[in-house]
Amino acid sequence: MKRSWPEEVSLDLGLDEPDDEAALRARVADSLRVAEAELPELVLYKRSIDARKGKVRFHLTIGLGKAAAETSGPPPRELTGEPRVVIVGDGPAGLFCAYELARLGVRAIVVDRGKQVQPRRHDLKGLNRRGEVDGDSNYCFGEGGAG
Numbered sequence: 001m002k003r004s005w006p007e008e009v010s011l012d013l014g015l016d017e018p019d020d021e022a023a024l025r026a027r028v029a030d031s032l033r034v035a036e037a038e039l040p041e042l043v044l045y046k047r048s049i050d051a052r053k054g055k056v057r058f059h060l061t062i063g064l065g066k067a068a069a070e071t072s073g074p075p076p077r078e079l080t081g082e083p084r085v086v087i088v089g090d091g092p093a094g095l096f097c098a099y100e101l102a103r104l105g106v107r108a109i110v111v112d113r114g115k116q117v118q119p120r121r122h123d124l125k126g127l128n129r130r131g132e133v134d135g136d137s138n139y140c141f142g143e144g145g146a147g
Contacts, residue, residue, distance in 0.1 A: 005040060005064040006032075012050070013058045028062060040065040083109040 009028050013019055021042070029036040046061040085101055085108040087094045094110055101108045114120060115137045123137040 003034075003038065008045060008061055008063050011060045011062065013060065015056055015058070017058075019058065019060070024060070024062065028064075079105065079107040081107055083107045085109075086111060088112075 009031055011024070011027050011031065013027075017023070024044075025036050025039060025042060028042060029039055032039075041064075043063040044060060045063050046059075048059050050057055050059045079102060084106055087097050087101075087108050087110045090110050090112040094112070098108050098110050113136055115123070120137050123134045126132040126134070
């Protein structure tokens with residue numbers, strides 16, 4: 001009978017615990033109470049640092065099986081030709097969209113209305129101190145403007 005695996009497993013590791021592939025396989029096998037040899041392919045989905053409650057540790061989300069390997073997608077690559085998609089805004093959402101499209105082989109162009117952060121600070125000072133609004137450089141436009 002074929003074993004049914006969860007889509008992903010979460011692990012917390014101390015800062016000094018090994019996080020190489022062999023150590024992770026051992027930890028996942030232990031958490032699922034199976035032998036390491038039984039485990040399917042593992043794919044690291046996410047690695048973050050958790051420092052809540054005064055204890056710093058790594059939090060890992062690991063995918064199991066062939067489906068996990070397929071969801072990681074192809075790496076970004078150099079794309080040629082005319083852009084097929086226009087992305088409006090170079091904040092976090094726009095840049096992530098461009099990144100994901102590049103991973104899928106779709107060339108995009110990112111446009112943004114506002115100035116970069118440092119020059120925009122001068123315009124924001126004028127807005128805050130004198131009420132002078134620059135229609136192309138304020139809180140709504142520029143790097144990270146929507147955030």
